[in-house]
Amino acid sequence: MTSDKKLEEIKEKSKETANKLFGKKPKEVEEELERESTLGSPDNLITPDNKEE
Amino acid sequence: MKATHLDAINRYDEYRKTARNLAKEDLPDYLKKVTKLERVDQKALVAFKTWQSVPERTVNWDWNFATAYCRRYPKAFDLSVWYGNTLCSLTLGRPTYKGTSMRMDFIEKSPMNCPISGDVFAISLLAYENYGRLIGAEYLRLIEPMNDKLIKYYTSVDVGFSHRKAKQGNPHYLVKKL
Numbered sequence: 001m002t003s004d005k006k007l008e009e010i011k012e013k014s015k016e017t018a019n020k021l022f023g024k025k026p027k028e029v030e031e032e033l034e035r036e037s038t039l040g041s042p043d044n045l046i047t048p049d050n051k052e053e
Numbered sequence: 054m055k056a057t058h059l060d061a062i063n064r065y066d067e068y069r070k071t072a073r074n075l076a077k078e079d080l081p082d083y084l085k086k087v088t089k090l091e092r093v094d095q096k097a098l099v100a101f102k103t104w105q106s107v108p109e110r111t112v113n114w115d116w117n118f119a120t121a122y123c124r125r126y127p128k129a130f131d132l133s134v135w136y137g138n139t140l141c142s143l144t145l146g147r148p149t150y151k152g153t154s155m156r157m158d159f160i161e162k163s164p165m166n167c168p169i170s171g172d173v174f175a176i177s178l179l180a181y182e183n184y185g186r187l188i189g190a191e192y193l194r195l196i197e198p199m200n201d202k203l204i205k206y207y208t209s210v211d212v213g214f215s216h217r218k219a220k221q222g223n224p225h226y227l228v229k230k231l
Contacts, residue, residue, distance in 0.1 A: 002068075002071070002187055007071075009186075010075065010183060010186045010187060011075060013182070013186060013231075014075045014076065014078075014079045014179065014182070014183050015079050017079075017178075017179055017182050018076075018079035018080065018081070018179055020211050020212055020213070021175040021178060021179055021212070022080070022081045022084075022172070022175060023211070025206070026206070028202060029202065029203065029206045030171055032199070032200060032202050032203050032206075033171045033172075033174055033175075033203070034170055034171040036162075036174070036199045036200070036203065037110075037111050037112075037161065037162045037164060038111060038112055038114075038159070038160060038161050038162065039157075039159060039160040039174065039195070039196075039197065039198065039199055040157070040158050040159035040160065040195075040196045040197040040224075041114075041158075041159050041197060041224075042114055042118075042145075042158075042159055044156070044158040044159060044196045044197065044224060045122070045145070045147065045158050045159075047222065047223055047224070048222075049149060049150035050149065050150065050223070051150045051151070052150075052151070053149040053150055053151055053153050053154060
């Protein structure tokens with residue numbers, strides 16, 4: 001399991017990310033996020049992996 | 054099933070739970086009180102059935118494979134986002150081959166009215182970032198991002214993604230250092 005120190009770092013970064021993601025957005029971005037219903041595709045799971053990544 | 058595979062399922066299940074719990078904890082108050090982050094389990098699949106007959110639904114993806122997928126690929130990350138007892142979105146992704154990046158491969162939002170509809174992509178992103186960090190990935194990839202306006206937003210300084218063009222049969226994606 002993750003060490004306590006690493007978990008604390010992850011918690012901090014999670015807070016930072018949340019502040020950015022849920023901060024005020026331009027109106028047109030809010031409208032797009034409301035309107036879009038999907039992202040990606042199940043086909044992405046069957047695309048062969050790059051074995052170097 | 055081999056003991057090592059079962060061990061991996063259980064180990065990564067802990068990471069998945071932690072990633073969802075941390076994301077829930079950091080939601081703004083207006084979301085935290087009403088939002089639940091869970092697995093794509095039987096309860097989610099029962100709720101998903103109601104989506105399948107909605108004329109407004111834009112895809113015909115069948116999420117019933119998600120549970121089996123996560124047992125086959127123990128490092129995959131499944132996520133359902135709920136507003137109370139209303140299923141708002143389903144998400145699935147897995148790390149790259151060597152685990153250097155976590156991928157958010159696809160999301161579907163409820164085709165019915167969901168009061169937090171504008172927030173579900175962000176909720177999923179937050180949980181995926183947490184999971185990526187927990188499993189030691191260096192990057193988060195958002196595979197086949199949405200339209201140009203949203204790509205522009207996600208690549209803005211605040212959000213911090215870069216755009217990578219499609220290459221050798223692989224779709225384009227947004228990537229962010231974790």
